[in-house]
Amino acid sequence: MGNNNVQSILKSFAIRAVILLVGWMTAYHGFIKPDGRANEWLTTKVVQGTRVGLTLLGYDTSHGWKDEDSGDSARYIYIDGQPVVLVADPCNGLELMALFIGFLLCFPGPWKYKLIIIPIGTVVVFLINVIREIILALNYKYFQETFDFNHKYTYVFFVYLTIFLMWRYWLNRYSSIGKKVSHA
Numbered sequence: 001m002g003n004n005n006v007q008s009i010l011k012s013f014a015i016r017a018v019i020l021l022v023g024w025m026t027a028y029h030g031f032i033k034p035d036g037r038a039n040e041w042l043t044t045k046v047v048q049g050t051r052v053g054l055t056l057l058g059y060d061t062s063h064g065w066k067d068e069d070s071g072d073s074a075r076y077i078y079i080d081g082q083p084v085v086l087v088a089d090p091c092n093g094l095e096l097m098a099l100f101i102g103f104l105l106c107f108p109g110p111w112k113y114k115l116i117i118i119p120i121g122t123v124v125v126f127l128i129n130v131i132r133e134i135i136l137a138l139n140y141k142y143f144q145e146t147f148d149f150n151h152k153y154t155y156v157f158f159v160y161l162t163i164f165l166m167w168r169y170w171l172n173r174y175s176s177i178g179k180k181v182s183h184a
Helices: 001-034 036-054 094-106 112-142 144-174 175-182
Strands: 061-065 075-079 082-087
Touching: 001 036, 001 094, 036 061, 036 075, 036 082, 036 094, 036 112, 075 112, 082 112, 094 112, 094 144, 112 144
Parallel strands: none
Antiparallel strands: 061 075, 075 082
């Protein structure tokens, strides 16, 4: 693959990424966030998934609103009546799903594969996020002193690594760029 071709691909990626970022930020901050329904729905699903996972592990769980009057969809998850994790809108994985979808849309490749991989990847991001919340809840219950560090760094690293690996898989397997690179 020639140097000009790599530069062309990077330029195309950068242009698409900027357009998608501006589009996403406009849609999210202009419509999705103010409306609140998408965040509330997704936060509810993450809380439900986390509670199911913790219940399957043998924990007695419940949840409650952070502040019902604020309109915020943040919810505390309780284990044995003790609050262990707060799932707020920024924790619901919506931006992670948008990031994954954005990665796929920034590179050329057949739409038939994008239309298959996007929903599968979105479900994987959701499940990884639920697993992250389960681990955070248990982290808080048993090792409170490591919670902040793990919340900010450790678990975030694994979530982003998963997204990167899914994108890399798609790039190598289905993207026209991945096919060009692998034959170079």
